[in-house]
Amino acid sequence: RAHATPRREMSFLEGIKAIPGDIGSVPTGRGKLKRAAEIGKVLVDEALGVVRAIPYGVRALRLHRSLPDAVAGARDARGVRIVRDVRYASAPRAVMDVYLPDGASLANGAGAIADAVGGRGGGGGGGGGDSDSSAFPVALFVHGGVWAVGEKWHFAPMASRLAEEGVIACVATYTLFPRAEADQMWREVSDAVGFTLENARGFGGDDARVSLIGHSAGAHVCSMALLHRCGVVSDDVGGGASADDPAARRMPKQFLGLCGV
Template sequence: MFRLDERLGLALLNLPVLSGAKAIARDVAYGAQPRRRLDVYAPTAASSAPVVVFLHGGGWETGAKEDHRFVMGALAGRGFVAITLNYGLYPAVRYPVFLEDAAMAVAWTKNQAAEFGGDPARIVLLGHSAGAYIAAMLSLDARWLGGVGLDPARDIAAAIGLAGPYDFLPLRSPVLRTIFGAPESWPQTQPIAYVTGENPKMLLATGDDDDAVDPCKPHRLAAKIRESGGDVQTIVYPGLSHRGILAALAMPLRFLAPVLDDIAGFIAQLRPRTSDRP
């Protein structure tokens, strides 16, 4: 069992001496609102590298791109161009603004990836917790990327969710009820509702000691993807908690589980997505 105190843990994991992460572009605007900012990290002399867009967690209420420099360092260290972003949070925004924000950041990435040595045909969405929800929604529900002129079947190579909620009705938390609106609209907010079998390949990982998101939830989404003929992999890490699965990406904690190795291996075997859609 491994549990991490969030604020102290992030401060320690993000120590520069441990992370080794350096942003090559910081606080780049991908939209007009103040939270619509992103950072880009890249390995030295990157050329046509896969691009990983990281979406932080925090229950759609908290979190910031600066909290996860250790994730960026881990990804850049494996040869990926890594992008991390802020998106709108409650109470300033509600569903679906955070999806719209993330879609705008993906469109920015598609247009600018080559400038940083990334391959715009190999964009991978990686999210933790609420960020995994956003990654899944952008990959499964074509409305959000469609709103910025993209198609997940064509423009997203894969999506990776760490400790994500994909099927979490009914909503019991008063805050979540406010974030996601009227009860009659709740089914439309769930990633599992949009599985078609034509969605990007997915990797859904969780820890079996997750005390925030039921570890069984990813398996329900994976089962529906498989039933529809889609491509999905699942991993359960023994002893990892909700935050521990992300902390295991940090250099001093990689002994906990091979989360980084599994992410890197999954991305390494991807090929650019193609689609018959116009």
């Protein structure tokens, strides 16, 4: 698959470097001042947004680190446990954290889950497709972040809350720009969907009640992954799912796309 033109990597620093040229392209002095003020407001708003997010970030990181390890059999009074860094594909960032509600058991799939945490991939509960009333619903969450930022621990408060409500919450990361473009991102997310459907029962989940949730850029790559899995995306764009591989065509029960801020 060839690119028509070489890819130029864009970064925050490159964006800052482009500001003088942006302002210089405005023909009038008054227009230059107006454009400079607009850019200045954007930069100030972004900086304030980062500062305001610090308390949340501290709380999210502390919560993520404090949750007991389900593989080790640890527990605490909250009841929510976590399986960290479950590998769903071979890329370095192709991992997910799985938040387990009180009562969810790894007993039937502990071996497969330990293999996945150890980096050997999954193969857990198998995909029967029939709903199990004794199992927990599953939510696979894919973060946003302008296709370039985002970590699993950022969403620990959301995922732990879902687990408190009786939902197994899987929070996945994927390779980000500039190391990857969108086609690699949605193929990795498709792998995450397949892994979750295949291994839900090993976590005590119901593979017939898996919801895919994408936020902002994550919603985009999720929608592309689903189009890939149903064969809509052409081979020229990245390869549709094989009609000979039923597992590659399996779909979650529902998809929720959340817009950006």
